[in-house]
Amino acid sequence: MPELPEVQTVLDGFTEAIKDKYILDLECYYPGTVIHDPEQQDEPFPAKMISTRRRGKYMIVELDNGSSFIIHLRMTGKLVFSTLATEPLPHERARFILEGDELVHFIDIRTFGKIIHCTSTNVSSYLPNLGLEPLEQEFSYATLAAKLKSKKAPIKTVLLDQSIIAGLGNIYVCEILYRTGILPTTPAESLNPKSIKNIVKECVTVLNQAIQMGGTSISDFRRIDDKTGEFQRFLQVYQKAECPLGHKTKRIVQGGRSSFYCPICQK
DNA sequence: CAATGATCCTGTCCGC
DNA sequence: TGCGGACAGGATCATT
Numbered sequence: 001m002p003e004l005p006e007v008q009t010v011l012d013g014f015t016e017a018i019k020d021k022y023i024l025d026l027e028c029y030y031p032g033t034v035i036h037d038p039e040q041q042d043e044p045f046p047a048k049m050i051s052t053r054r055r056g057k058y059m060i061v062e063l064d065n066g067s068s069f070i071i072h073l074r075m076t077g078k079l080v081f082s083t084l085a086t087e088p089l090p091h092e093r094a095r096f097i098l099e100g101d102e103l104v105h106f107i108d109i110r111t112f113g114k115i116i117h118c119t120s121t122n123v124s125s126y127l128p129n130l131g132l133e134p135l136e137q138e139f140s141y142a143t144l145a146a147k148l149k150s151k152k153a154p155i156k157t158v159l160l161d162q163s164i165i166a167g168l169g170n171i172y173v174c175e176i177l178y179r180t181g182i183l184p185t186t187p188a189e190s191l192n193p194k195s196i197k198n199i200v201k202e203c204v205t206v207l208n209q210a211i212q213m214g215g216t217s218i219s220d221f222r223r224i225d226d227k228t229g230e231f232q233r234f235l236q237v238y239q240k241a242e243c244p245l246g247h248k249t250k251r252i253v254q255g256g257r258s259s260f261y262c263p264i265c266q267k
Numbered sequence: 268c269a270a271t272g273a274t275c276c277t278g279t280c281c282g283c
Numbered sequence: 284t285g286c287g288g289a290c291a292g293g294a295t296c297a298t299t
Contacts, residue, residue, distance in 0.1 A: 269299105270298105270299085271297105271298080271299075272296100272297085272298075272299095273295100273296085273297080273298095274294100274295085274296080274297095275292105275293105275294095275295095276292105277291100278290105278291095279289105279290085279291090280288105280289090280290085281287105281288090281289085281290100282286105282287095282288095282289105283285105283286090283287095
């Protein structure tokens with residue numbers, strides 16, 4: 001499931017694929033996958049990308065005609081580059097058609113992913129309330145502590161809340177909590193300053209490492225060139241029977257999602 | 268206002 | 284062999 005490092009990996013690949021090329025069309029094969037802003041003009045193509053950026057798990061692609069794409073992969077969305085296919089691929093929900101018979105396919109088994117095409121001035125109105133960007137300057141002990149203050153919910157649930165920190169998902173939250181030795185059930189407001197500082201530090205370390213590895217290929221995540229990421233080799237508790245020290249891990253359900261942790265290493 | 272639950276989907280895996 | 288059910292899970296909306 002794509003989280004911040006996977007989204008960044010996909011966005012880097014997508015940026016490279018469309019750079020300096022005309023986008024000729026965006027076709028949709030599944031109702032609801034592509035959403036058109038009512039204020040968006042009817043004939044936006046051809047157009048070229050002038051910038052791409054990421055906000056949490058959202059990718060934002062700005063075009064030179066005043067419009068933008070907002071892409072969210074949700075759980076099973078993928079962007080796949082090709083130069084050959086013409087018929088829709090299995091689970092292909094949309095495709096970008098580029099000059100020179102090049103294509104970028106939006107493949108999404110569970111159909112939760114979205115591509116919003118809107119005027120660039122309307123981008124922010126399509127984004128939800130998103131919290132701290134963990135790889136930006138704003139992410140620090142002070143800003144995170146302020147967000148955790150008076151949050152009674154378990155730290156696991158709070159770190160998954162995109163309005164607190166934008167970009168973390170189940171895998172990285174489990175890994176960060178293991179590496180900081182914090183039990184996922186700990187009420188967020190009860191964490192001491194040292195623990196919060198550790199979360200900031202490990203969060204940045206783990207996310208940067210994962211980006212460097214091209215993301216985590218659990219289940220079916222792939223880069224745009226269909227290569228796997230490699231961070232799964234560095235996972236310490238997520239879907240593991242034992243932690244690196246050989247202790248048996250536990251699995252509990254919090255907010256409907258599995259938390260993996262080590263009852264000995266995490267307190 | 269916060270916390271919880273249902274919902275959207277389909278491929279995979281497990282038990283019988 | 285095949286069927287039913289649980290599970291995976293990000294974000295949104297409804298309910299408590």
